Amino acid sequence: MRALLISLLASSTLIGCSETLTPPEKEASSTPAKSAEYQRSPEVDRLIKAALAGTQAYDITESLTTEVGPRVGGSPEEAKAREWAVAKFKEIGLQNVRIEPFTMPYWERGIETAAIVSPNPQQLYITSLGGSVATPEGGIEAELAYFPTFEDLKNAPEGGLEGKIVFISGRMKKAPDGAGYGPANQKRREGATEAAKRGAVAVVIRSVGTDSHRFPHTGMMRYADGVKKIPIAALSAPDADQLERTLSRGGEVTVKMEMTPAWRGERESGNVIGEIIGSEKPDEIVLVSGHLDSWDLGTGAIDDGAGIGISAGAARVIIESGLKPKRTLRVVAFGAEEVGLLGGFAYVAAHKDTDLDNHVLATESDFGAGPAYEIKSGVKSGVSVIRAMGQAMGLPFSDMPTNGGPDIGPMSRQGVPTMRWQQDGTDYFDLHHTPDDTFDKIDKDEIQQNVAAFATMMWMASEADTNFRGDE
Amino acid sequence: MRALLISLLASSTLIGCSETLTPPEKEASSTPAKSAEYQRSPEVDRLIKAALAGTQAYDITESLTTEVGPRVGGSPEEAKAREWAVAKFKEIGLQNVRIEPFTMPYWERGIETAAIVSPNPQQLYITSLGGSVATPEGGIEAELAYFPTFEDLKNAPEGGLEGKIVFISGRMKKAPDGAGYGPANQKRREGATEAAKRGAVAVVIRSVGTDSHRFPHTGMMRYADGVKKIPIAALSAPDADQLERTLSRGGEVTVKMEMTPAWRGERESGNVIGEIIGSEKPDEIVLVSGHLDSWDLGTGAIDDGAGIGISAGAARVIIESGLKPKRTLRVVAFGAEEVGLLGGFAYVAAHKDTDLDNHVLATESDFGAGPAYEIKSGVKSGVSVIRAMGQAMGLPFSDMPTNGGPDIGPMSRQGVPTMRWQQDGTDYFDLHHTPDDTFDKIDKDEIQQNVAAFATMMWMASEADTNFRGDE
Numbered sequence: 001m002r003a004l005l006i007s008l009l010a011s012s013t014l015i016g017c018s019e020t021l022t023p024p025e026k027e028a029s030s031t032p033a034k035s036a037e038y039q040r041s042p043e044v045d046r047l048i049k050a051a052l053a054g055t056q057a058y059d060i061t062e063s064l065t066t067e068v069g070p071r072v073g074g075s076p077e078e079a080k081a082r083e084w085a086v087a088k089f090k091e092i093g094l095q096n097v098r099i100e101p102f103t104m105p106y107w108e109r110g111i112e113t114a115a116i117v118s119p120n121p122q123q124l125y126i127t128s129l130g131g132s133v134a135t136p137e138g139g140i141e142a143e144l145a146y147f148p149t150f151e152d153l154k155n156a157p158e159g160g161l162e163g164k165i166v167f168i169s170g171r172m173k174k175a176p177d178g179a180g181y182g183p184a185n186q187k188r189r190e191g192a193t194e195a196a197k198r199g200a201v202a203v204v205i206r207s208v209g210t211d212s213h214r215f216p217h218t219g220m221m222r223y224a225d226g227v228k229k230i231p232i233a234a235l236s237a238p239d240a241d242q243l244e245r246t247l248s249r250g251g252e253v254t255v256k257m258e259m260t261p262a263w264r265g266e267r268e269s270g271n272v273i274g275e276i277i278g279s280e281k282p283d284e285i286v287l288v289s290g291h292l293d294s295w296d297l298g299t300g301a302i303d304d305g306a307g308i309g310i311s312a313g314a315a316r317v318i319i320e321s322g323l324k325p326k327r328t329l330r331v332v333a334f335g336a337e338e339v340g341l342l343g344g345f346a347y348v349a350a351h352k353d354t355d356l357d358n359h360v361l362a363t364e365s366d367f368g369a370g371p372a373y374e375i376k377s378g379v380k381s382g383v384s385v386i387r388a389m390g391q392a393m394g395l396p397f398s399d400m401p402t403n404g405g406p407d408i409g410p411m412s413r414q415g416v417p418t419m420r421w422q423q424d425g426t427d428y429f430d431l432h433h434t435p436d437d438t439f440d441k442i443d444k445d446e447i448q449q450n451v452a453a454f455a456t457m458m459w460m461a462s463e464a465d466t467n468f469r470g471d472e
Numbered sequence: 473m474r475a476l477l478i479s480l481l482a483s484s485t486l487i488g489c490s491e492t493l494t495p496p497e498k499e500a501s502s503t504p505a506k507s508a509e510y511q512r513s514p515e516v517d518r519l520i521k522a523a524l525a526g527t528q529a530y531d532i533t534e535s536l537t538t539e540v541g542p543r544v545g546g547s548p549e550e551a552k553a554r555e556w557a558v559a560k561f562k563e564i565g566l567q568n569v570r571i572e573p574f575t576m577p578y579w580e581r582g583i584e585t586a587a588i589v590s591p592n593p594q595q596l597y598i599t600s601l602g603g604s605v606a607t608p609e610g611g612i613e614a615e616l617a618y619f620p621t622f623e624d625l626k627n628a629p630e631g632g633l634e635g636k637i638v639f640i641s642g643r644m645k646k647a648p649d650g651a652g653y654g655p656a657n658q659k660r661r662e663g664a665t666e667a668a669k670r671g672a673v674a675v676v677i678r679s680v681g682t683d684s685h686r687f688p689h690t691g692m693m694r695y696a697d698g699v700k701k702i703p704i705a706a707l708s709a710p711d712a713d714q715l716e717r718t719l720s721r722g723g724e725v726t727v728k729m730e731m732t733p734a735w736r737g738e739r740e741s742g743n744v745i746g747e748i749i750g751s752e753k754p755d756e757i758v759l760v761s762g763h764l765d766s767w768d769l770g771t772g773a774i775d776d777g778a779g780i781g782i783s784a785g786a787a788r789v790i791i792e793s794g795l796k797p798k799r800t801l802r803v804v805a806f807g808a809e810e811v812g813l814l815g816g817f818a819y820v821a822a823h824k825d826t827d828l829d830n831h832v833l834a835t836e837s838d839f840g841a842g843p844a845y846e847i848k849s850g851v852k853s854g855v856s857v858i859r860a861m862g863q864a865m866g867l868p869f870s871d872m873p874t875n876g877g878p879d880i881g882p883m884s885r886q887g888v889p890t891m892r893w894q895q896d897g898t899d900y901f902d903l904h905h906t907p908d909d910t911f912d913k914i915d916k917d918e919i920q921q922n923v924a925a926f927a928t929m930m931w932m933a934s935e936a937d938t939n940f941r942g943d944e
């Protein structure tokens with residue numbers, strides 16, 4: 001299916017008719033215009049073909065993951081990634097390449113080990129959640145208190161878990177749009193707080209992920225004010241299974257865990273920006289982006305080297321085409337997304353008094369390198385242009401709204417119009433925030449289909465008569 | 473395909489005709505008897521149906537991997553596994569349950585870390601190969617010398633690699649029968665010796681495996697006499713890719729590695745034995761087996777909890793059936809297979825002057841829990857019985873000879889007749905010797921198909937008029 005979609009896309013004859021690939025029920029509800037009559041412009045056709053035939057995003061992602069590798073927000077490695085991005089943006093021909101720095105608190109992983117102590121001593125594969133406090137020196141050894149789901153913990157009375165290590169299980173459902181992530185993620189975000197309220201000394205959760213490999217998935221957690229901070233770690237799915245099997249036998253299960261993460265004070269991060277200056281309306285900005293930071297366990301290929309590759313790769317396709325967009329196309333590599341969308345907030349802070357109101361349309365790629373399968377809108381006017389972008393790519397329009405992506409959220413809330421190519425993320429959470437997020441997981445044809453989509457959006461947004469804000 | 477095969481098997485009507493499932497070309501070459509006329513006996517039919525409807529192997533494997541977990545030959549955990557096996561064998565109704573102890577040198581894994589130091593500092597995921605010496609304290613930091621394949625290293629002149637860390641890559645091919653393992657394994661077995669001969673200080677190899685996950689695969693290595701012993705570790709496939717991409721950019725690549733494995737002296741291991749005493753020929757032995765030890769990274773589910781589950785599970789099916797085999801059925805859980813087939817050799821040493829000559833037929837399951845797809849013979853007479861076992865299971869006869877399995881090899885060389893159910897191991901080397909070898913990887917229907925096959929072999933070998941040795 002994926003290969004078919006991409007090969008069809010390369011043929012402008014077939015792809016001119018979006019009905020070819022659009023399920024009838026979606027077509028009926030979302031495309032009042034006669035899409036069968038849609039013909040993409042010669043310029044868009046040229047960009048799409050160049051992207052599908054090229055390796056722009058694939059090469060950029062290869063370069064970032066190989067030459068920099070893991071790059072946690074605020075780390076020396078993320079600083080190296082900024083240097084890499086500046087050099088790469090210049091190399092591909094972007095203008096006004098610059099870093100917009102900001103400072104942030106830096107959290108660093110340390111040692112992390114765990115084991116079943118009794119009844120069946122054996123190692124458990126864990127990883128600290130981002131922001132977790134350390135265990136006391138020498139670790140914590142305690143009886144498990146088991147909650148099949150996070151709801152079960154929240155429904156438990158306050159108190160009663162004194163001295164226990166809480167184990168929260170619960171499985172995440174696979175879905176193309178990652179719909180299972182939000183619900184599954186509650187235990188990661190709030191598990192430590194809810195367990196501490198009830199007297200627990202530490203927490204382990206079944207990883208928020210959809211695989212069954214021996215990789216724990218990290219990711220940021222939060223402590224609520226006024227509640228004791230207790231350490232929290234994720235178990236790989238097979239280790240969570242192992243604990244559940246052990247618990248199912250009845251009797252006390254004792255686990256020992258030791259973690260030494262720590263906050264290391266204020267560090268510098270930054271957003272890296274490069275542009276193609278518009279030929280007619282240089283002050284009006286079309287923004288595409290990904291985030292430059294990654295978690296530390298893998299090399300940040302799908303999360304989010306791919307987003308950097310797709311955004312900068314699409315800019316490269318446009319530069320190489322020789323076409324001159326009317327509006328300015330801005331590529332942003334956000335810093336410190338994983339640890340709290342810090343780059344997205346810093347961008348708004350840096351631009352709200354200057355050019356934020358001139359942002360015409362913004363998007364981000366931060367959902368891996370799977371193919372785009374529909375387009376979503378977050379604009380107040382010019383929806384027909386968003387719809388036409390989808391038609392140019394042979395993809396249906398979704399009625400679901402979007403804020404444009406994690407780092408675009410803050411500027412979206414400031415009124416910046418957004419859109420998003422929805423990527424197939426069915427397998428995204430197999431790899432997400434694990435050591436297994438590495439470059440070999442990226443398919444060249446699939447990532448380049450996203451480059452075609454981004455180049456299409458950039459060109460069509462640049463040429464459109466609307467400002468997408470409803471006030472033209 | 474797998475599900476179809478197993479569901480067909482449950483129907484004796486369909487399965488009576490092995491042609492249903494046998495490719496024509498195999499049928500022609502391997503089954504001179506008119507297999508279409510084959511009808512399995514009521515006893516075998518009953519055993520097969522009980523196995524397919526049951527959970528005997530699934531439950532035993534669950535118990536071993538959960539209640540004991542990792543169990544390296546010679547370790548305290550392997551001793552615990554022997555206690556587990558004694559209890560489990562008694563629980564399922566085996567007779568004469570006993571441990572035959574032996575001593576062995578014990579190798580223990582320690583710390584193992586590695587990183588690219590330059591040009592792009594980042595962590596590498598490695599694991600020590602079994603038997604490797606440690607690095608000097610503080611580790612080894614040295615330039616890489618790259619060999620795309622083990623052949624390339626062997627073809628290199630002696631000397632010339634002084635002070636270098638040798639990196640041997642080379643990919644293993646997937647095959648149902650694991651045919652890629654032998655060739656790929658040469659670098660694991662001999663890599664350290666060949667590198668040391670040329671002056672190297674350490675070795676990293678691309679793991680002997682077929683997955684692309686961030687797991688290095690361990691496994692035993694050997695040092696040749698008279699050659700300096702240097703440390704050797706395996707890299708996960710994504711890390712080997714990363715090194716190759718880094719090397720492809722040209723320039724020196726420096727890696728640091730630290731490993732602290734050590735030989736810990738003589739320890740006790742042992743084979744655990746249980747029997748169903750034969751009703752008519754109690755001195756004649758049909759032997760089925762798996763190995764009880766595992767590597768330390770996973771919980772030894774496919775390697776070889778499954779083999780213990782299948783062998784003991786098949787015995788359980790026979791006991792539960794109430795059928796009384798004429799010959800003695802012996803289940804052996806071998807110790808210390810991974811570290812050099814020590815249990816297999818110890819068994820021969822313990823039995824060669826007593827009952828080894830009375831062994832009628834022997835086999836082992838040590839290739840995961842995938843379904844059996846053909847049967848192989850290592851007998852001198854009674855081939856028609858082996859062929860009929862396959863027919864009873866609806867599986868073709870293979871002309872390829874067998875020694876019955878790793879731990880059966882030593883007794884095979886002493887003249888013990890053997891056979892083997894060839895299991896589909898296409899994905900076996902995705903998990904083999906990694907942390908990911910865990911119980912969740914086992915499919916209940918597939919492992920129980922093997923129980924049906926083992927029970928068939930045990931019953932038919934017990935009833936057969938031949939002694940399979942060609943001297944009846």
